Amino acid sequence: MxxxxxxxxxxxxxxxxxxxxxxxxxxxxxxxxxxxxxxxxxxxxxxxxxxGEHLFAATHHFGKDTGVLQAGGLNLRIKDFITWANREAAARDLTGQHIPDDPHGPMQAGRFRRTLAWHIARRPGGLVALAIQYGHMRTVLDARTSSRYGTRSRGGIHTVLDVETALAADTAARLRDRLAAGEHISGPATQRALTAAAHVPRFEGRIVPRTFVNKARAYLARDGIVLFDNPDALLICAFKRDSALCEPDPDANAPRQYDCRPGCANTVRTDTHARLLRARPDELDHLADRLPPPVGRRLRTNAGRLRAAAGTHDSTSQTAEALR
Ligand code: SF4
Structure with a gap:
C-alpha cells in the first residue's frame, strides 16, 4: 500500500x-x-x-579502511551477482533464467545503470522520473518535449527507447497471447488493437545497427496501430494522435501516459485489466478509511470510477473470434 x-x-x-x-x-x-x-x-x-555508516561503506563490504564502494568494487559485485543468479538457475533447473555471456564484455556499472534507466523510462511518466532521479546529468528538453517528456541529453535515452519500443512490440505480443488464451477485449480502439496484435512480430532479442533508429522512428510514426501498455491506468493505449485526450503535441509519436484521461477513444482493455480494475478499488477503500475525509472521499470516488470501468468491460467485451 x-x-x-x-x-x-x-x-x-x-x-x-x-x-x-x-x-x-x-x-x-x-x-x-x-x-x-x-x-x-x-x-x-x-x-x-x-x-550511522554508509550503506556501501568499503570497510564492511571489502574490508578496506575508508571510503565507500567505487566503480571497480561495484563491477565485481555485478559479476558476483550474475554468477550467483546462474548458479541458482542451474540448481533449480530454471534454464530460461540463465544470464548469458554478454557479447560486449562483462556488464559494468555504467551499462547496468543504463539498463535500469531503460526500465524506468518505459514506465508511464518514467522519463520524468529519470530527469528527477538521475539528477546529476544535464536536464534539457529536446524536440520530443513535444510529448512533454523531460529528458537528459539530446538523443540519449530517446534513441534507445525508439529502437527498443519498435523492436520489442511486447505490448502487442502480450495482447495476442491474452486473446489466444480466450480473454475478452473491449474499448473504442479494439479494432486497431486487434490489427496491431495480428501484425507485430515477437521480439526475441537482436543487436541492431545504429541506423536502425530511423526505421524504429518510422515504425512508431504509424499513427493508430502502435500499442503502449499503461499499467497505471490499467489499459492499453492504441495511440492515435488526433483522438488522444492526453493532449500530445502535433508531431508526437507516443502518448503522454502519465496524463491518461478517462473516456479516450484510444483505450483498450482485456479481462486481465478488468480483474485488476476490480482489485484496486478495494485497496483504495482500505486506504480511504485511514486518511482525512477530503482525501478519503477522493479515493472512494476513484474506486467507484474503477469499478464502473470494470463493469463496462464486462458488459461490452467480446472475444477476438467474435470480432472477426
Ligand atoms: S489519454 Fe488516450 S492517448 Fe493518452 S495515454 Fe490515455 S488512452 Fe492513450
Whole structure:
C-alpha cells in the first residue's frame, strides 16, 4: 500500500550563503519513489553495516579502511551477482533464467545503470522520473518535449527507447497471447488493437545497427496501430494522435501516459485489466478509511470510477473470434 519514499543526502554543488562548499551535503529536495524490492535491499544493507555508516561503506563490504564502494568494487559485485543468479538457475533447473555471456564484455556499472534507466523510462511518466532521479546529468528538453517528456541529453535515452519500443512490440505480443488464451477485449480502439496484435512480430532479442533508429522512428510514426501498455491506468493505449485526450503535441509519436484521461477513444482493455480494475478499488477503500475525509472521499470516488470501468468491460467485451 502507498509509495516508499527514500530521502538522500547529496553533496555536489552544495554551498552555503557565502558560496562555500558544504562538505556535509544536504537532503535532496525531491525524494526517490521506490518499489518494495529496493526497500528490502536497503533493509538488508542496514543489517550489514553499523548504525550511522554508509550503506556501501568499503570497510564492511571489502574490508578496506575508508571510503565507500567505487566503480571497480561495484563491477565485481555485478559479476558476483550474475554468477550467483546462474548458479541458482542451474540448481533449480530454471534454464530460461540463465544470464548469458554478454557479447560486449562483462556488464559494468555504467551499462547496468543504463539498463535500469531503460526500465524506468518505459514506465508511464518514467522519463520524468529519470530527469528527477538521475539528477546529476544535464536536464534539457529536446524536440520530443513535444510529448512533454523531460529528458537528459539530446538523443540519449530517446534513441534507445525508439529502437527498443519498435523492436520489442511486447505490448502487442502480450495482447495476442491474452486473446489466444480466450480473454475478452473491449474499448473504442479494439479494432486497431486487434490489427496491431495480428501484425507485430515477437521480439526475441537482436543487436541492431545504429541506423536502425530511423526505421524504429518510422515504425512508431504509424499513427493508430502502435500499442503502449499503461499499467497505471490499467489499459492499453492504441495511440492515435488526433483522438488522444492526453493532449500530445502535433508531431508526437507516443502518448503522454502519465496524463491518461478517462473516456479516450484510444483505450483498450482485456479481462486481465478488468480483474485488476476490480482489485484496486478495494485497496483504495482500505486506504480511504485511514486518511482525512477530503482525501478519503477522493479515493472512494476513484474506486467507484474503477469499478464502473470494470463493469463496462464486462458488459461490452467480446472475444477476438467474435470480432472477426
Ligand atoms: S489519454 Fe488516450 S492517448 Fe493518452 S495515454 Fe490515455 S488512452 Fe492513450
Amino acid at each position: 502507498g509509495r516508499h519514499l527514500i530521502r538522500a543526502r547529496h553533496f555536489k554543488n552544495v554551498t552555503d550563503t557565502d558560496g562555500h562548499h558544504v562538505s556535509a551535503g544536504e537532503i535532496c529536495n525531491v525524494p526517490w519513489v521506490a518499489i518494495a524490492p529496493v526497500v528490502n535491499a536497503i533493509r538488508v544493507l542496514e543489517q550489514m553495516v553499523p548504525d
